[in-house]
Amino acid sequence: MDIQLLLTALVLGIVEGLTEFLPVxxxxxxxxxxxxxGYNDDTSKVFKIVIQLAAILAVCxxxxxxxxxVAVGVPNDSAAQRxxxxxxxxxxxxxxxxxxxxxTIKELLFNPLTVATALxxxxxxxxxxxxxxxxxxxxxVDDMGWGDAIKVGFAQALxxxxxxxRSGATIMGGxxxxxxxxxxxxxxxxxxxxxxxAATAYDLYKNWALLKLEDLPVFAVGFVASFLAAMxxxxxxxxxxxxxxxxxxxxxxxxxxxxxxxxxxxDLVEWSEP
Numbered sequence: 001m002d003i004q005l006l007l008t009a010l011v012l013g014i015v016e017g018l019t020e021f022l023p024v025x026x027x028x029x030x031x032x033x034x035x036x037x038g039y040n041d042d043t044s045k046v047f048k049i050v051i052q053l054a055a056i057l058a059v060c061x062x063x064x065x066x067x068x069x070v071a072v073g074v075p076n077d078s079a080a081q082r083x084x085x086x087x088x089x090x091x092x093x094x095x096x097x098x099x100x101x102x103x104t105i106k107e108l109l110f111n112p113l114t115v116a117t118a119l120x121x122x123x124x125x126x127x128x129x130x131x132x133x134x135x136x137x138x139x140x141v142d143d144m145g146w147g148d149a150i151k152v153g154f155a156q157a158l159x160x161x162x163x164x165x166r167s168g169a170t171i172m173g174g175x176x177x178x179x180x181x182x183x184x185x186x187x188x189x190x191x192x193x194x195x196x197x198a199a200t201a202y203d204l205y206k207n208w209a210l211l212k213l214e215d216l217p218v219f220a221v222g223f224v225a226s227f228l229a230a231m232x233x234x235x236x237x238x239x240x241x242x243x244x245x246x247x248x249x250x251x252x253x254x255x256x257x258x259x260x261x262x263x264x265x266x267d268l269v270e271w272s273e274p
Contacts, residue, residue, distance in 0.1 A: 006221050008039050013051050013222035017229025020055040021189060022237060023126065023168030023249045024256075028115035031162060032260060035112050035272050046210045049203045050219045051226035056196045058230035059189050067193075079142065086144055090153035090187075091194045097157045098199065105160050112260055112271040118163025119257030126250035129172050136180035141187050144179070151177045152184075156191065163257075166192065171246070181241045189234065 019026040073080030155173025159166035174184030263269040
C-alpha cells in the first residue's frame with residue numbers, strides 16, 4: 001500500500017471537507033493542492049468526485065431532521081412542498097447551463113492559474129458586497145419567495161467557473177438580494193444537496209470506466225476525512241457568520257490567489273497551464 005498516496009488522499013479529503021461550504025471554492029483548492037501534490041491523473045478525477053459526495057452527505061447528516069421532515073411532509077404538507085419547490089427553482093439555472101457547458105469549462109478552465117484569478121476576483125467582489133448597506137428583508141428560508149430562489153439559482157450558476165465558489169456565489173447573491181447572512185448560508189447548504197448530487201452522478205457516469213478496486217483504500221481515506229471535516233466546517237461556519245462578516249474569507253481568497261499567481265510568474269512552482 002502506497003503510504004504517500006494515502007497521505008495525499010487524507011490531505012485532499014480534509015481540504016474538500018473544510019472548503020466545500022465556505023466561500024473560498026473547494027474545487028479551486030482541490031485543483032491547486034492536487035496539482036501541488038502531483039495528484040492530477042485520471043484516477044484523481046474520480047477521487048475528487050468521491051470526496052465531494054462525502055461532503056454532501058455530511059451536510060445531509062447535519063440537517064437530517066429538517067430533511068426528514070420535508071421528505072415525510074411532501075405528499076400533503078404545503079410548507080414542505082413549497083420548500084422543495086424553492087430548491088428546484090434555484091437548482092434549474094445551474095442544471096441547464098451545466099449540461100450545456102460542463103465539458104467545455106472542464107477542458108479550458110480547470111487549471112491553477114484560472115482558479116487563482118477567480119479567487120482574487122471573487123475576493124474583491126465579496127469586499128464590495130460587504131461594503132454595501134446591509135438591510136436584510138428575508139430572515140429565514142421559509143420566508144423566501146420564488147423570485148429570491150431563481151435569483152440565487154442564477155448566482156449559483158456563476159460557480160461553474162472553478163475558483164468562484166458555489167457557496168460564495170449563492171451566499172453573496174443572497175445578501176445582494178436581501179437575504180440575512182444565516183438565511184443565505186443555510187439556503188446555500190440546502191441548495192448544495194440537489195446540485196452536488198446531480199453533478200456527482202453526472203461525473204461518475206462520465207468517468208465510470210476509471211473506477212478500480214485497488215483504489216478503494218485511497219478513496220476510503222479521502223471519503224472519511226472529507227465527511228468529518230465537512231461536518232465540523234458547516235457547524236463552525238454557521239456559528240462564525242452569526243457575529244462576523246465574510247471579509248476574512250475575501251482577504252484569504254485574495255492572498256491565496258496572489259501567492260499562486262506570484263509563484264507561477266516567478267517560476268517558483270511549475271503549475272499546470274491551460
